[in-house]
Amino acid sequence: MTAIAVNDVCFGYKTQSILSQIYANIPESKIYGLLGPSGAGKTTLLRLILGRIKPHSGSITVLGSEPGINNPITGYMPQDTALCLSFTVNQTLIYFSNIYRMSQKKFHERKGLLSSILQLPGDNQLISELSGGQQKRVSLALAFLNSPRLVILDEPTVGTDPILGNSIWNYLHSCCREGVSVVIVTHYIEEAALAHMVGIMRNGKLMEEGVPNDLLLKYRETNLENNLNSGEDIDTSLFLNVWILLILIRKNFSKFLQFNVSFLIFLIPAFQALILCVLYDRDSIPIKAAIFNEEPNPQYSTRLLNSIKQVDAYYVQPVKYTSLSSAIDAVDKGYMTAAVWFHQNYTNALDARVEGAQDSDIDNKTLSESSIHLWLDNSNFLYANGLIDSLRLSMYELMGDIFMDKNMSRVEAPLKVVETIYAENSKLSDFLLPGYLISFMYLSQVSLSSQLLIQERKDGLFERSLVAGVGHQLVFISHFITNCLMSFIQIILMLFISFIVFQITNYGSIELILFLVMTQAANAIAIGLLISAIVDEGFVAVLISIFITFSQLFTSGAIFPFELVEPNLRQILYYSPIAMPTESLRNVMLRGWNLYHQYVFHGFALNVGTGCLFLVLAMIIFRRNS
Structure with a gap:
């Protein structure tokens, strides 16, 4: 029986050929060793098998199906450790057990077995605090956590001591006896001799395939260097698995709480509202x-x-x-x-x-x-x-x-205010607050969101999660939902400080204010995600976020009256992501208008329309750049 069948597969990038006419048959319940020097195409072949990329010609079947279909029952360990450094050992194992929908009983059984075989470090140790060898053990444990039928390992014994290496090979053979098929990449030809079958690759071709002892006599090399490349794309289902989405959101929150800088940015809107109320909410x-x-x-x-x-x-x-x-x-x-x-x-x-x-x-x-x-x-x-x-x-x-x-007629100015229609006895803070709510929520969420997809692509869990069945859409949507939930908390804090603690003037509906600021936050998240989908470096994303935000802050009417802007420029700046929503919110808070008023609805419509556009663009670019 064949676990993996590769038939006449060719693959390349533009004019560069990577793989040419690859034929391979990897048997079931056997260990298949893949050897070859750097640039031989081993990594590309593995990614084709995992469904991360598609061949230009030829066909591949994995456990009787197309590549990627059976990834949930496939264990994968890339050459790098592919771990989230801010997670503990236990958090990492739980994260993947949730993706695989393992029961608590099965999880603890597998965890105990793998801990004894691989000598895993303590549950509460951070991945960042582990040595390279310890990280390798955790990474290897993840490949076997879900009791896979197929395991693909890229140099699993590098960085481990010989005793542990022997233990790993003994475990691989015991897995084969239980019906597990193993593909292992190694640059040690003596180590490959422990496999049941070996394939040797050079220059994008599978030169030889056979029993290790026979190939050892023909290709006597002690070290064939191998490098793993990353960054290809994967076709994922459009079906949104709610369970995995919840796991990703939980992961996002866990990572967020471990970064103090992100938490400070999160507090910016509430802190600015507090500053406004303390410093500018003065009667005299x-x-x-x-x-x-x-x-x-x-x-x-x-x-x-x-x-x-x-x-x-x-x-x-x-x-x-x-x-x-x-x-x-x-x-x-x-x-x-x-x-x-x-x-x-x-x-x-x-x-x-x-x-x-x-x-x-x-x-x-x-x-x-x-x-x-x-x-x-x-x-x-x-x-x-x-x-x-x-x-x-x-x-x-x-x-x-x-x-x-002096009994003379008092001279009065010929002016009489019959009635103050809107915002009687309003103060400077009443005028500024709507702009503060919109602007600093926008600044906070653009700054936070502009880092998300950049960090996601660099995160060790990203590649591994995709192979485990997590689609790009789920990763993207999980970040959007996570930041929307955080925005909701930010807005509640701002409104509590402004209206409950300092009782800033408001003539509108609290629910409508919450709704309008929430749509502004969603729009800012979409813009931030678009930036992080396009840009590869975090500091560049920060600079772009600052430029976009501060260029609007002083030209949108959020702080200074919009009427001060030169009339011709005003017509252009009016449609910026801050100007129109600020006017809408100010009309609600100081005039008491509802959502159906023209000059309230236009800000909401702008946020929804541009937000959807930015989200679609960000999703497309994220898939291409991942």
């Missing part, structure tokens, strides 16, 4: 002004300073100085935002100015002495304008009071 912000009052008996100046009005959150906080030069010096040194000088004749001059309000002949001296003189530091634009607005409103109120004191 004092602006210090150095006051030099030269009046000997101050009246109007005192009334003004005692009735300072607040505009938005800003108001003037007077600090008295004894001279004009010292007040100006305080502004020069950055201690004060402005120096304010009241002339010694300020009250009398202001009286004269009020009484002569209808007189166009008021002299310049009176106008100057009745004016408040400012020396302003405009480097902090917001503070400078807040100070001027506060003084202007305070002066307006004082002038009205003086007119009434």
Whole structure:
């Protein structure tokens, strides 16, 4: 009986031929040794047998089926250890036992047997802490964990001591007696003599195939170097196995919790919401002004300073100085935002100015002495304008009071706010919060997701998991679901801090806010996955993520009003992944609109549409680049 039949198989990349007219018959319940120097094509042949790639011509049958069909009952050990360094020994064994759907009883039986044969290290030891030989033992144990009918091993005894090597070969022969077929790649021809049959490959061809002792006489070599290459593609079923998907999600969470840097990135949105609420959720912000009052008996100046009005959150906080030069010096040194000088004749001059309000002949001296003189530091634009607005409103109120004191008609501005339709008494933090929720969720998930597929391809478990029956789709979808679940936790933390702890103003539905930010997170995850599917290096992905995020942060209206952007550019930037969703969320929180409003739905639609597009592109590129 034949376990593996290879008939006239050819394979190559573009113009380079790798395998040419390969014929091989690997018998059942036997050990087949495959020898050959580096570049002979051994690795490519193994990958063809495992279904990782397809031949250009010829055919292969494995246990009576096409390659890849029987991988769940095939044990595979690549040349490198193919282990996740952040897992413990027990976590690694459990991960694959779940993929193979082994019962607890069978798992513990197999684990105990393999531990005694291979002398496995302790369950709680991290793979990263093991020696090369110990990692090799764990890797070999995985190949036999599911009681396979076919085992494919690539140099299993390299890095092991001779006693363990003998133990491994004894175990292989005992497996053959139980009906297991074994394909073993080795560069030690004396070791291959322990196999039942040996095939020798050179330059992409199977030169000889026969009994070891006969070939030893013909090809007397002590060491035929072998290298394992990786990176091919595999055809996987589109059927989404829920069980394996849950195992992958669990693995993703386990790996995430072991990386402190990732955990810090995870906390960015909640931390930024906390910073916003602590620093900017203030009802009043004092602006210090150095006051030099030269009046000997101050009246109007005192009334003004005692009735300072607040505009938005800003108001003037007077600090008295004894001279004009010292007040100006305080502004020069950055201690004060402005120096304010009241002339010694300020009250009398202001009286004269009020009484002569209808007189166009008021002299310049009176106008100057009745004016408040400012020396302003405009480097902090917001503070400078807040100070001027506060003084202007305070002066307006004082002038009205003086007119009434003199039984004169009070001059009122011809302006009346009949009703505040939206967001009455809102503050700066109320305006900023929607942008913070959208932007920092976007930053966090793009940064995290942009590393996922890069790490997955470099992860030792990736190749082995694919051979065990885990498809690219399952790996991809597991990362998307994992990050969506983490996003949900992030959003709950942000909303709890904002609305429960600090009670930021909100007129909309909490459920709708959660839903909109969740769609933004899903869109960010899709963009991050697309980046990680295209890029091979983590630091490049980080740079791209930073560029994409920060270029939008200050041009999308998330922090600064979108109306400040030049009109022609605004029409383009409006469709960025942050701008429109920020406007939608702000309209929900500050205007109380629902999802069916045009200027709420458009942000949701943008996220869903672009997110689906990015996901499809990322999946296609991930399959090709894996």
